[in-house]
Amino acid sequence: MDHWIEKGYRKYEGEHIDVYFSVDVCEHAANCVKGNPNVFDTKRKPWILADAAPADEVARVIDTCPSGALQYIRKGE
Ligand code: SF4
Incomplete structure (x- = not known):
């Protein structure tokens, strides 16, 4: 799974x-950090806070990651 x-x-x-x-x-x-610094902040631990923006926004930013290093799975809403 x-x-x-x-x-x-x-x-x-x-x-x-x-x-x-x-x-x-x-x-x-750095598309992630530029895309939404509330969710992606490399100076913070943990550096990703999945709830720091609406899920649509988190998904939008992840879709701009050029390498595939960021992925997501939406949960039932
Ligand atoms: S490759 Fe993806 S995860 Fe890595 S810094 Fe760029 S946007 Fe962020």
Whole structure:
């Protein structure tokens, strides 16, 4: 079921959306941080807060990631 975990991604759980990230895949293009610094902040731990914006917004930003390092799974709404 947790396909991304098997691929070595880390999970950042949210209420309406789970975010997955792989540092090995990341190209550091920073689209995520520029796209929504409330959700993606590399100076914070954890650096991804899946609930810091509406799920649609989180998904929109993740769709701009050029490498595939960020993935998401929407949960039942
Ligand atoms: S947008 Fe994707 S590739 Fe760029 S820094 Fe964020 S996770 Fe890495």
